[in-house]
Amino acid sequence: MLKNTFLYDQNSVRLLVEGLPDTSLGQSEDAVGIISSWKLELIGKADLEGKREHLEAMMIQVLPYARYLISGVKRPFGDQQSTVSISSEGNQHKLTLRSSRPGVEPMAVFIDDAELTDLVRCLDQLRYDSRVPISWNLTSDNPLKRNEIVNRVPIAQRIFAPLIGGTTFFLVASIATFFSLQTTVEFKDNDTNSGKTHLNN
Amino acid sequence: MENLASSSIENKSDIICAKQIILGRRALERLDLLFLAVESLDFNGSEAMLITCEKLGLQNYFPNRVELWKRRCHNPLRRTTRRGQLSSTDSQALIVLLCSMAERIYPLLRQLLSSREPENINSQRWQLLEQRLGELINERMNPRRGGVQRLLNPAIKQIICKDLVLSLALASGPGGVERMCASLLDPTP
Numbered sequence: 575m576l577k578n579t580f581l582y583d584q585n586s587v588r589l590l591v592e593g594l595p596d597t598s599l600g601q602s603e604d605a606v607g608i609i610s611s612w613k614l615e616l617i618g619k620a621d622l623e624g625k626r627e628h629l630e631a632m633m634i635q636v637l638p639y640a641r642y643l644i645s646g647v648k649r650p651f652g653d654q655q656s657t658v659s660i661s662s663e664g665n666q667h668k669l670t671l672r673s674s675r676p677g678v679e680p681m682a683v684f685i686d687d688a689e690l691t692d693l694v695r696c697l698d699q700l701r702y703d704s705r706v707p708i709s710w711n712l713t714s715d716n717p718l719k720r721n722e723i724v725n726r727v728p729i730a731q732r733i734f735a736p737l738i739g740g741t742t743f744f745l746v747a748s749i750a751t752f753f754s755l756q757t758t759v760e761f762k763d764n765d766t767n768s769g770k771t772h773l774n775n
Numbered sequence: 776m777e778n779l780a781s782s783s784i785e786n787k788s789d790i791i792c793a794k795q796i797i798l799g800r801r802a803l804e805r806l807d808l809l810f811l812a813v814e815s816l817d818f819n820g821s822e823a824m825l826i827t828c829e830k831l832g833l834q835n836y837f838p839n840r841v842e843l844w845k846r847r848c849h850n851p852l853r854r855t856t857r858r859g860q861l862s863s864t865d866s867q868a869l870i871v872l873l874c875s876m877a878e879r880i881y882p883l884l885r886q887l888l889s890s891r892e893p894e895n896i897n898s899q900r901w902q903l904l905e906q907r908l909g910e911l912i913n914e915r916m917n918p919r920r921g922g923v924q925r926l927l928n929p930a931i932k933q934i935i936c937k938d939l940v941l942s943l944a945l946a947s948g949p950g951g952v953e954r955m956c957a958s959l960l961d962p963t964p
Contacts, residue, residue: 585885637950644945644958646938665890688889691944698950715950715957724964732964 578606580706582699587692588615589700606706619683622671631657633697633710636669640694641715647723796866800851802959803861804922806869807850811915812939813876815907816883820876827875836868852916852923870956877947884944905936
């Protein structure tokens with residue numbers, strides 16, 4: 575059986591996927607159902623290689639990161655234990671890869687926005703390629719929750735409306751209380767005066 | 776070895792499905808602003824939109840320039856705004872069209888986002904984009920609205936432009952429509 579190789583090329587990123595069709599699932603000979611190896615080439619950076627699990631780990635972290643980024647939220651994905659993690663560092667994005675072999679230091683790759691979009695497009699091409707009928711363990715893109723996007727708005731802008739509302743309410747309440755008290759006092763005064771008048775008579 | 780070319784523009788009218796997508800006020804503003812950003816980058820943008828509509832098989836939704844303009848006028852910040860909600864199918868058709876336009880201008884978007892480009896040339900490109908976008912906003916939006924004044928504020932114009940360009944770049948490609956759709960359905964903070 576011949577090994578199939580697919581190339582996903584996007585300006586500064588090139589993803590090479592090699593594998594075999596899963597004949598037990600009735601896949602055609604030109605498909606890749608079992609990924610044997612992959613190689614990611616980033617221009618000017620070290621080449622990344624690995625097994626299917628590593629590629630899937632990258633897709634699991636990078637694609638949701640892009641989903642959040644399109645909404646203007648720079649949320650890091652992955653932690654110290656994750657095979658792949660991605661976070662925002664100034665104007666760049668830090669892609670950290672951790673080897674499963676003991677004693678191997680994690681490798682950090684810094685990519686700019688253009689390289690990130692290239693990488694996302696390459697991963698998307700693989701994900702939606704009908705010749706690679708693999709069910710990736712990926713979540714679908716959903717709208718974010720309100721608390722997730724609230725940090726996107728500057729604190730001054732977030733506080734401005736409630737502050738103005740609160741101040742206006744306080745002022746109106748104070749003025750209303752002041753006038754109502756004054757009216758009560760005047761009423762009592764009138765009452766006292768009338769009382770006095772009554773007594774005088 | 777097979778080279779998979781970047782996803783070509785093909786008939787995508789089948790993407791418009793039964794899934795209900797009702798865009799809110801902010802989403803309509805953002806969608807129209809993204810279209811304006813496309814027009815700022817591509818001087819022939821409005822013409823290209825009609826050609827892309829034909830290629831995508833979206834003529835049923837936008838048979839001519841006026842129909843496309845009418846859908847975009849649901850943006851409440853427009854000078855001539857239309858009341859009422861944009862239907863789910865029209866919203867989806869607009870999103871598909873936007874993502875295809877982003878795909879078309881991806882090389883330009885990439886050029887702007889790249890840190891490898893010469894700094895002085897790239898800053899001139901950004902200035903041109905900001906200027907053109909400002910002109911289009913002035914021409915089509917109601918300048919008395921606070922939202923429009925915010926868009927034209929020189930202090931944050933650059934941030935807005937960067938956000939629009941990055942959003943368009945991430946909206947291109949095979950997964951772009953789904954990403955953009957989810958983004959437009961985000962709740963208002």
